[in-house]
Amino acid sequence: MKTNQDPKTTRGFTLVEMIGVLAIIGILAAVLVPKVMDAVARSKVSGATLVYNTLRTATVEYYSKSNSFPARSGTGATDTAVAAGRFDADLVNGGYIDKLVSVPIGTTTTTGALTTRTHVRCRPAVVSGNVTVTAANSGDNFNLDNNTATAEFVAGDMVVSLMIPGVPLKDAVALNALVDSVVNTTSAADAVGRCIYSAPAANGTVTVYLYVAHQ
DSSP: OOOOOOGGGOOOOOHHHHHHHHHHHHHHHHHHHHHHHHHHHHHHHHHHHHHHHHHHHHHHHHHHHHSSOOOBOSOSSSOSSSTTSOHHHHHHHTTSSSSOOOOSSSOOOOSSOGGGSOEEEEEEOOOSSOOOOOTTTGGGOOOTTSOTTSOSSOTTOEEEEEEEEEEEHHHHHHHHHHHHSOOOOSSSOBOSSSEEEOOOOTTSEEEEEEEEEEO
């Protein structure tokens, strides 16, 4: 049997109720969105750590078979494994990794000038005890023991490092905590440990250098 609903008994949402619903949605968004963004950022940093550990394993395997590291300055504009190229190209060519190294933080592209994107380089060590975080020497000088009075390397050593430009300072601090188990609380450059980074640029990003190995 068909019945018609009395229009007088039909009511929609009042303006007050709609405002209340929108207010609740706004509050939930304000609370949940930052947490979701933080979770995404943490997952990216964890992914970068996984890539780093995989790179270290591949580098050790490379050295165990070659007993040396080639000079790869990381300053050229190509991906080829030449002196002005990148060491991860050698790892790809040797079958130690499947593709050129890319991480989910910072500059993730694998093409273009080597000085402006993520790549692995192998350069002669700086043998002095002090570490200055600059593009000129940070990939070949690390303060691994937190003692600036002593040098980490000797003449003739080749240092393998992973360079990640364009990393937000917050991500660099989180990566440092995972790699070196130290939580930095300032915006200054970090020059101690296996994970070091430059002072923030005007856009708030830093260049991260991760120690991989040396001979």
